[in-house]
Amino acid sequence: MAQKIVSKYKEGKSPFVLSMIRLGRNKLAMAALFIVVFYIMLAAIGQFNIFHIKDIASNNDFDLRYMKPFQNIHHIFGTDNFGRDVFARAIMGTKISLFLGFLSGLLMIPIAIFFGSLSGYYSGWFDDIAMYIMSVIVAIPGMLIILSLIQVVGRSFFTIAFAFAITGWVGLARVIRGSFMQAKEFEYVLAAKNLGAGDARIIFKHILPNIFHFIIVRFVLNFVGVIKSEVFLAYIGLSIIGVPTWGTMLDDSKLELMSGNWQNLIAATIFMFLFLVSLNIFGDALRDALDPKLKNVV
Amino acid sequence: MSNTILEIHNLKTYFHTEEGIVRAVDDVSFHIQEGEILGLVGESGCGKSVTSLSIMGLVPVPPGKIEDGEILFKGKDLLKMSDKELQKIRGDEITMIFQEPMTALNPVSKIGDQIAEVLEFHSDLSKKERWEKAVEMIRLVGIPEPEKRADSYPHEMSGGMRQRILIAMALIKDPSLLIADEPTTALDVTIQAQILDLIKKLNEQFHSAVLLITHDLAVIAENADRVVVMYAGKMVESADVKTLFGNPKHPYTRGLLKSIPVLGEPDKKLHIIEGNVPNLIDLPPGCPFYNRCPEAMDRCINELPVITTLEEGHTVRCHLYGEENK
Amino acid sequence: MSNLVEIYDLKKHFPIKAGLFKKTVGHIKAVDGITLKIPKGETVGLVGESGCGKTTAGRTITALYKPTAGEMFFDTSREDIDELLALKKKIKGLRESGTDSAQIHDLEHELVLLRKRMDMYSLPKRELNKRRRDFQMVFQDPYGSLNPRIPVGDIIGEGLDIHRMYSSKKERKEKIQDLMAKTGIDPAYINRYPHEFSGGQRQRIGIARALSLNPKLLVLDEPVSALDVSIQVQILDLLEKLQSDFDLTYLFIAHDLSVVEYFSQEVAVMYLGKIVEKASREKLYKDKLHPYTKALISAVPIPDPNKKRQRIILEGDVPSPVSPPKGCYFHPRCSECMEICKQEEPPVFEPKEGHTVQCWLYKGSKLADE
Numbered sequence: 005m006a007q008k009i010v011s012k013y014k015e016g017k018s019p020f021v022l023s024m025i026r027l028g029r030n031k032l033a034m035a036a037l038f039i040v041v042f043y044i045m046l047a048a049i050g051q052f053n054i055f056h057i058k059d060i061a062s063n064n065d066f067d068l069r070y071m072k073p074f075q076n077i078h079h080i081f082g083t084d085n086f087g088r089d090v091f092a093r094a095i096m097g098t099k100i101s102l103f104l105g106f107l108s109g110l111l112m113i114p115i116a117i118f119f120g121s122l123s124g125y126y127s128g129w130f131d132d133i134a135m136y137i138m139s140v141i142v143a144i145p146g147m148l149i150i151l152s153l154i155q156v157v158g159r160s161f162f163t164i165a166f167a168f169a170i171t172g173w174v175g176l177a178r179v180i181r182g183s184f185m186q187a188k189e190f191e192y193v194l195a196a197k198n199l200g201a202g203d204a205r206i207i208f209k210h211i212l213p214n215i216f217h218f219i220i221v222r223f224v225l226n227f228v229g230v231i232k233s234e235v236f237l238a239y240i241g242l243s244i245i246g247v248p249t250w251g252t253m254l255d256d257s258k259l260e261l262m263s264g265n266w267q268n269l270i271a272a273t274i275f276m277f278l279f280l281v282s283l284n285i286f287g288d289a290l291r292d293a294l295d296p297k298l299k300n301v302v
Numbered sequence: 303m304s305n306t307i308l309e310i311h312n313l314k315t316y317f318h319t320e321e322g323i324v325r326a327v328d329d330v331s332f333h334i335q336e337g338e339i340l341g342l343v344g345e346s347g348c349g350k351s352v353t354s355l356s357i358m359g360l361v362p363v364p365p366g367k368i369e370d371g372e373i374l375f376k377g378k379d380l381l382k383m384s385d386k387e388l389q390k391i392r393g394d395e396i397t398m399i400f401q402e403p404m405t406a407l408n409p410v411s412k413i414g415d416q417i418a419e420v421l422e423f424h425s426d427l428s429k430k431e432r433w434e435k436a437v438e439m440i441r442l443v444g445i446p447e448p449e450k451r452a453d454s455y456p457h458e459m460s461g462g463m464r465q466r467i468l469i470a471m472a473l474i475k476d477p478s479l480l481i482a483d484e485p486t487t488a489l490d491v492t493i494q495a496q497i498l499d500l501i502k503k504l505n506e507q508f509h510s511a512v513l514l515i516t517h518d519l520a521v522i523a524e525n526a527d528r529v530v531v532m533y534a535g536k537m538v539e540s541a542d543v544k545t546l547f548g549n550p551k552h553p554y555t556r557g558l559l560k561s562i563p564v565l566g567e568p569d570k571k572l573h574i575i576e577g578n579v580p581n582l583i584d585l586p587p588g589c590p591f592y593n594r595c596p597e598a599m600d601r602c603i604n605e606l607p608v609i610t611t612l613e614e615g616h617t618v619r620c621h622l623y624g625e626e627n628k
Numbered sequence: 629m630s631n632l633v634e635i636y637d638l639k640k641h642f643p644i645k646a647g648l649f650k651k652t653v654g655h656i657k658a659v660d661g662i663t664l665k666i667p668k669g670e671t672v673g674l675v676g677e678s679g680c681g682k683t684t685a686g687r688t689i690t691a692l693y694k695p696t697a698g699e700m701f702f703d704t705s706r707e708d709i710d711e712l713l714a715l716k717k718k719i720k721g722l723r724e725s726g727t728d729s730a731q732i733h734d735l736e737h738e739l740v741l742l743r744k745r746m747d748m749y750s751l752p753k754r755e756l757n758k759r760r761r762d763f764q765m766v767f768q769d770p771y772g773s774l775n776p777r778i779p780v781g782d783i784i785g786e787g788l789d790i791h792r793m794y795s796s797k798k799e800r801k802e803k804i805q806d807l808m809a810k811t812g813i814d815p816a817y818i819n820r821y822p823h824e825f826s827g828g829q830r831q832r833i834g835i836a837r838a839l840s841l842n843p844k845l846l847v848l849d850e851p852v853s854a855l856d857v858s859i860q861v862q863i864l865d866l867l868e869k870l871q872s873d874f875d876l877t878y879l880f881i882a883h884d885l886s887v888v889e890y891f892s893q894e895v896a897v898m899y900l901g902k903i904v905e906k907a908s909r910e911k912l913y914k915d916k917l918h919p920y921t922k923a924l925i926s927a928v929p930i931p932d933p934n935k936k937r938q939r940i941i942l943e944g945d946v947p948s949p950v951s952p953p954k955g956c957y958f959h960p961r962c963s964e965c966m967e968i969c970k971q972e973e974p975p976v977f978e979p980k981e982g983h984t985v986q987c988w989l990y991k992g993s994k995l996a997d998e
Contacts, residue, residue, distance in 0.1 A: 016820035019776050132650070191773035194692050195837065198765050199787040200757040213777045345856035460945040490677035490883065492942050495927035499939070517857065520886075520929035524936075543933045561861040563890035565928045568909050572890070574865055575858040578826055594858075 023293045033289030039282040043098055050099030061092035061248055070265045082267035085260060093248040094271040100249045104165050104234060105227035111169035112176065112226065113219055120177035121207055124184025138174045146171035147236065154242050161244050164237070168230050176222045183215040217294030224287040228280055250276050307478050307511045308357070309333040313371035315356045318364060322583040326352040328535040334479065339505055339512040341526030341543070343519060347579055349535040350515050354481050358398055359388045376478070393420070397472035401484040406468055407456040414452030417471050439470040443500060462493035466500065473504060481513045486521065498525050519562055523547055531555050534579055534590035537609070541616040551618045553595045589621070597622060632877045633666040633845055634709060638698035640688045644950065657949045658684035660901035666845070671871070671878040673892030675885055679946055681901040686849045686881045690765050691748060691756060700748040702762060703844065712742045761791060764838035768850035770830035774822040780833050781818035784808065787840040811836040812866060828859035832866065839874065847879045852887065864891060885928050889913060897921050900957040901949055907983035917985040919962050956988065964989060
């Protein structure tokens with residue numbers, strides 16, 4: 005049946021290319037990807053100060069305090085306590101959220117690969133130590149580590165990204181370790197060893213590329229965790245200072261709500277909701293598409 | 303003459319995939335008599351397993367679909383039955399054992415309970431009676447200390463033992479038809495011999511018909527009464543076992559028989575069937591074996607041979623035996 | 629005729645670790661003392677049921693696993709092997725007679741030096757990786773033995789890359805395509821990926837990869853058991869052709885006795901980590917000696933409905949290799965079990981020239997010279 009179906013393509017197509025073709029056929033995932041790309045563009049607007057967005061976001065105008073949404077064409081989501089445009093602030097928040105997720109993922113992955121692959125591949129004393137470290141990190145609530153790091157090092161953008169990476173790498177490292185332990189007995193790995201391949205070649209050429217889908221999917225879904233955590237940090241007043249984030253907007257809204265103003269709440273929530281839903285849908289689709297178990301089904 | 307238990311007429315089961323239609327079973331017809339062991343033999347992808355799934359009504363829909371044909375079980379067409387009727391027949395009258403004895407049992411439930419559970423849905427015995435029947439079945443399939451075994455868990459048993467338990471589960475309702483899909487492929491030769499002997503013994507004892515599906519011609523030779531050979535979704539030859547092995551007609555059957563090494567005949571020159579099984583999606587219009595056949599003729603390219611009866615009970619699908627060549 | 633490979637008393641025990649501090653609580657004795665000689669240019673079959681340790685034996689022989697004990701001599705002269713074995717024997721003798729430790733210590737040092745020179749398993753890792761060119765392996769699973777993310781050309785060429793066996797990209801490509809042609813794969817498919825090939829074709833790719841380093845020994849680990857009958861013969865035929873073309877020596881590991889008998893000149897039967905019987909294929913089939921071999925052969929079905937044979941049914945299951953029974957490992961299932969079998973492990977007897985068996989039934993015969 006399925007395993008008998010040989011590819012119809014004339015030229016060789018790698019499993020990765022086939023995965024991408026499969027992903028491309030998933031309309032929902034493509035819609036989600038479109039939204040994610042849209043958010044990346046919003047982040048770029050914030051970063052490069054296109055449309056003077058920075059100035060709009062930080063322009064205080066006390067005459068226009070607490071303007072309700074959809075009443076003024078210039079302030080489509082209304083204004084906040086200081087008369088700043090909420091829509092512009094949400095866009096600036098997009099930038100921070102994306103950067104946080106990206107940077108923490110980038111920091112997390114090498115740590116996870118290092119510990120996961122070496123402890124899975126070599127076992128022995130390195131594995132014992134790595135497992136011990138991982139157990140300790142997992143045993144302490146992640147938020148506690150993040151909070152203490154922020155208290156000690158300060159509330160910079162980089163510190164927060166680093167704090168997320170420190171708490172986030174363990175799960176991925178465990179997955180990588182497990183995959184390595186399985187993979188070292190795979191026949192193609194033994195075959196490479198038999199040809200005289202060194203450990204580095206086996207790890208980087210034969211095992212890592214075959215478990216890379218775990219890493220990509222984890223990277224995508226890492227954004228979800230980071231964005232949620234940032235909200236919590238902001239809520240207890242420990243997020244990045246001086247720039248608008250979705251977390252600080254929500255934090256602001258807790259005071260405003262009492263006076264019946266919900267501009268910040270609605271803007272941040274809509275921005276977050278759409279982004280997180282899209283990321284989740286896209287991440288799941290990516291996982292399905294890259295799953296090697298489905299690789300022959302085109 | 304004994305009764306016909308199962309009759310299949312022109313069964314066609316196709317799979318609709320994105321690449322095209324896979325004709326997994328294409329125009330297959332055969333029948334099984336009461337108390338007989340019918341061997342269904344062929345290489346992977348020939349459609350033998352899909353045939354058994356079609357009988358059991360277990361073809362995944364979609365992508366699978368039974369396009370045409372009849373499956374008459376004791377005269378009633380299974381394909382026209384409702385799910386509920388089918389379910390009753392499936393547990394009561396037709397049962398099946400699979401290739402993988404490791405995954406077919408529930409690891410957290412006792413062996414005795416699992417066997418007794420089969421009875422729960424299909425009879426009105428008390429709990430104690432069901433347990434006793436289960437123990438009796440374990441004894442019957444040749445496991446020592448059945449009382450103790452009924453009380454143990456699947457992981458405490460070896461592969462051969464588990465396959466025996468599955469046979470016990472399949473036979474406890476005294477079915478009219480047992481479908482054994484590669485029952486010994488995952489087992490060692492010494493265990494394989496035990497399991498096949500057991501199936502044969504129980505076949506004689508219970509008079510159930512058995513559909514034995516395998517890729518192993520030697521297993522067929524030792525156990526089946528009649529044989530159906532399949533290739534690329536089509537039936538190519540069928541005969542009683544002695545005729546088929548003594549006087550094979552289809553070039554594929556002949557080639558296959560000449561290509562298996564036989565213990566005790568190490569100097570046998572093995573015949574090589576060149577090439578591969580064609581892709582089931584774009585099968586040529588003619589004979590599916592054409593590209594590998596040493597006796598292929600021009601008409602084989604475009605014209606699919608019909609099934610010809612050579613003598614009573616011996617049919618073959620090949621132009622060599624068509625009307626013109628007789 | 630000289631032997632290409634000689635293996636002495638090879639053992640591979642996997643430790644079972646448990647508890648907080650990973651204490652070793654037992655060993656899986658997958659391979660428990662096998663001695664095997666493979667003559668140049670011949671095929672030796674290693675046959676046994678699942679769990680008998682044949683795959684582990686193959687992987688240990690190719691040094692994929694580090695052996696627990698044992699020596700492997702590859703293309704070593706008779707004199708050298710004898711020298712080392714004699715020294716080993718001498719140390720053993722001295723130890724048993726209780727001679728002072730200083731002398732033994734010196735001899736042991738000498739033995740270590742000898743081993744470093746001849747024994748494959750005592751070579752340092754780098755050195756071993758270089759020598760691996762001489763003994764390659766073909767794996768069982770045509771789907772699992774090829775890295776799905778690498779084009780087949782690079783899979784076949786990996787050995788060439790590792791050992792830098794070409795001077796230009798062009799030469800590399802030519803070598804790869806030549807290997808593909810020789811193993812019956814269309815060289816035009818060099819950039820295709822494994823999933824685009826059928827099982828038989830993948831097995832050919834695995835063979836081409838093994839051949840790329842011009843090995844002398846090929847360990848074939850169940851190379852045809854995952855394939856269809858008609859494809860099996862194609863692969864066996866290819867292997868036969870390659871054997872004469874490339875002057876190869878084969879160790880053929882399989883569970884299917886009929887295939888082993890067809891393909892090998894000599895057959896060794898394994899049970900629970902040990903070789904219980906070893907003989908030329910004719911002798912093994914006609915005058916099988918060990919009760920296990922008899923049962924095994926009687927269980928193989930014959931594709932001829934007119935032949936009905938008496939089966940020897942084995943009672944019980946294969947015992948666990950963690951705690952094998954005392955005495956002969958086969959005694960709990962043996963129909964001819966005697967008192968001595970339960971107490972003492974039988975030595976290897978050689979009742980007939982070149983036919984060895986590890987069984988007390990042949991107590992009177994001469995001991996095998998191992």
